Amino acid sequence: MELLGISIGWILIVLGAVFLLIEATNPGFFIAVPGTVMIILGVLFVMGFDVFGSALGVVAGVGAALAAAAVTVWLYSRITPDEKPTTISRDSVAGREGRVIRDVDAESISGKVLIDGVEWSARSEGEAIPAGSKVSVVHSEGVHVVVREVK
Incomplete structure (x- = not known):
């Protein structure tokens, strides 16, 4: 699927990368999950797998997105500190x-x-x-x- 000569897959990959860069510069904004999902869906599109073309494509796309989201949330929880910030009133x-x-x-x-x-x-x-x-x-x-x- 193309939009003005540019593959939707590449658009999703670039947008996902931008989201990850924003997350890297502003941790805690939590746009790493949608960024990762966009990259995974973009790769599927670039590989020729039409995610929205059939019921199987939708199921595969949703499954890939959920897996990417779960892995991203798991990784995010591993790299964040466990202790609560010290607050002194x-x-x-x-x-x-x-x-x-x-x-x-x-x-x-x-x-x-x-x-x-x-x-x-x-x-x-x-x-x-x-x-x-x-x-x-x-x-x-x-x-x-x-x-x-x-x-």
Whole structure:
């Protein structure tokens, strides 16, 4: 089957390859499955197998598409990490300890602390705390945390 002198099979192969490239540059968009199915159907067309020409062709095309989708989903699940992303809300940091990475004082929130690998804007309860000091989070206020030095 041809469309303006170009085989529909080649169009499907090229579109499938474009989908896979998009998936490779934006993981998680999950267009790898339709991309893989398009490539498989395109190859069947190029080989002269008319997928939509008969009942057997439709069954074979659907079977190939389902197999390609299953394999793609299986491969995708194998390459994605099993652990869930770590999320730390401002309310869950109270009581945790960290380290000052930019001097902290009581007057502003320009100070920075590193808590469990996450950088937070911080202010102290009273006295200034120099960079490198160990701190404990007293509580959070808006978009910053209030800390005290651990001695």
